Amino acid sequence: MGTRKYSSYEQIDRELEILKIEKEISLQKVRLEFQGIKENLEPKNIVRGIVGSYVPSFPGKYGQIISIALPFITKWLFKKRGF
Known part of the structure; x- marks a missing residue:
């Protein structure tokens, strides 16, 4: 991103608001990814x-x-182990 020239404070405020929203979206994505990893x-x-990957190898009704x-x-x- 290069140097930008603004002609008014409204443009600067708008750009800052956009950057603030983009930052919040990025933080939410990180939180969501972390929650998925944790699960x-x-x-x-x-x-x-592990077990689910072996189930398709059993034929038919088994x-x-x-x-x-x-x-x-x-x-x-x-439940028995207390996890």
Whole structure:
């Protein structure tokens, strides 16, 4: 961004307001990304990711049964462990 010339204080104020809004949008994006990372690093989501990647390798009804039972099993395990 090069040097800009302004002909009035209104232009300067408008530019500052735009920059302020852009800064707030960037901060909100960072917060949202951080929240997503934080959720992905929760133990239950890590287990779901690991086990969920193996479920498609089970043929037919076994894969369906595992994919249905998996949320209940992980919830039970994490309650028992205190996560």
